[in-house]
Amino acid sequence: MERLSKVMVFSLGLLIRVAVAWSRGPNTQAQVPCFFIFGDSLVDNGNNNDILTLARANYRPYGVDFPQGPSGRFTNGRTMVDILAQLLGFRNYIPPYSVARGAEVLRGLNFASGAAGIRGETGNNLGEHYPLAEQVNHFRSTLQQMKRIFRGNTTRLADYVSKCIFYVGMGSNDYLNNYFMPTMYSTSYDYTPKTYAALLLQDYSRQLTELYDLGARKVAVVGVGQIGCIPYELARYNNRSNKNRTGVQCNETINKAIVMFNTGLVQMVKRYNNELHEAKFIYVNTYESSKDLAANAATYGFDVIDKGCCGVGRNNGQITCLPLQMPCEDRSKYLFWDAFHPTEDANVINAKKAYNSTSPSDVYPMNIQQLALA
Ligand SMILES: *[C@@H]1O[C@H](CO)[C@@H](O)[C@H](O)[C@H]1NC(C)=O
Ligand SMILES: *[C@@H]1O[C@H](CO)[C@@H](O)[C@H](O)[C@H]1NC(C)=O
Ligand SMILES: *[C@@H]1O[C@H](CO)[C@@H](O)[C@H](O)[C@H]1NC(C)=O
């Protein structure tokens, strides 16, 4: 009798544990066990909330279209990685490293930090943040945490991590908040756009191979968008006299520098796929996506492509969106939320292309959906 009740208690306990695992089991539908994110304010979801920096967005009207309100995301709603997580079948968004605890880390973490760049000094004009090297260190300590959850079984851990998707989108701030800010940084005096791109790629390459050495096998490397066309740059140098009615005159000096960097990035992805055992790297061409968005704005339903929905000054692009400022009424008509960042609707289009476009000019050599299955 006593034995029987013990067995019953045991089975009940097991049943409860299984039930709890199931109800928590956010991955029962996801295409990959976890999703790790490295990047800047384009994908940061709150890692800067508690540090001393101007690169913060946990105040209204940021998040005006996000159910939980302002979270630290630098847009009105979801970021590109929020949408990618949904497309990959995750039930919840990937939590920021700064707040994630316990077994939650098994689904993946978001290490992205506003103002961050590949170079350590990038973004210092805005205050504290976590540059790429620190984000990689955060991943390294996360792996230790995962190892404990896997009871020290490193074989199992390596196998698990090899199935995860890694999203790495870096470089915008190395131009915006470094090279093209000559009053604060000396890089544009020390390097030509070509040698600077080579320098960035060298640093980037070191960090990406570090991720590979730590176990990353499925890596989506995201290029830098058309920074010469964001409201901030249009506001700095453009005015009505050098703009016509049909188009926005982008800053081609900046765009050309970005193209040099992106071209090297594609070469790097090709090289890794040839040289690193079992590596599957893809290049997500956000430069092409942002160009397409601007060129075919009307088709996508955007009326305003040269102004932020929220901001200050010419093109709403001179200062970023301030606390409690009134944003534009209809966000869906704007390509840009503020001087630097796309609206949620623009993020949706970019995420969908990254996820399942079949055009090699959007995703090379395969899309994220294929990467998940690979
Ligand atoms: C580690 O996990 C693998 C597969 O999950 C298993 O085959 C192996 O026996 C485990 N090793 C140890 C030391 O527990
Ligand atoms: C483009 O940006 C560069 C670098 O910030 C600047 O020197 C140049 O004046 C800008 N050109 C135009 C046409 O806006
Ligand atoms: C417009 O830009 C030109 C050259 O870029 C400059 O000379 C002119 O003063 C600007 N006009 C206004 C109203 O800002």
Ligand SMILES: *[C@@H]1O[C@H](CO)[C@@H](O)[C@H](O)[C@H]1NC(C)=O
């Ligand atoms: C207006 O600017 C766009 C973009 O720079 C350009 O493609 C187009 O030819 C220009 N149109 C006219 C009438 O100058």
Ligand SMILES: *[C@@H]1O[C@H](CO)[C@@H](O)[C@H](O)[C@H]1NC(C)=O
């Ligand atoms: C891409 O994914 C979206 C969202 O899941 C879906 O609606 C669309 O049909 C897919 N397109 C292709 C070509 O698979």
